[in-house]
Amino acid sequence: MQKVYNLLGVLGFVMSGTMAVMGVMAYTRVPSMVKNYASELKLELTESILKQVPVPEIPEMPKLPTKTGPAIPLP
Secondary structure (H helix, E strand, C coil): HHHHHHHHHHHHHHHHHHHHHHHHHHHHHHHHHHHHHHHHHHHHHHHHHHHHHCCCCCCCCCCCCCCCCCCCCCC
């Protein structure tokens, strides 16, 4: 019976250690995973919205004047 208790104790210790290691890994890696997921989602949403919204055609820019007129008189 002592061997069963020793085995259960060792298994409990291994499980506790595994949970502690997984907790530390999750704590250190989750922020980068969330940041990566958010950037991918933002890119996907941007592409989806740009496909749905029509882009208006931009008319040709008017030519800039080469001369200016006389000064405006003050009242």
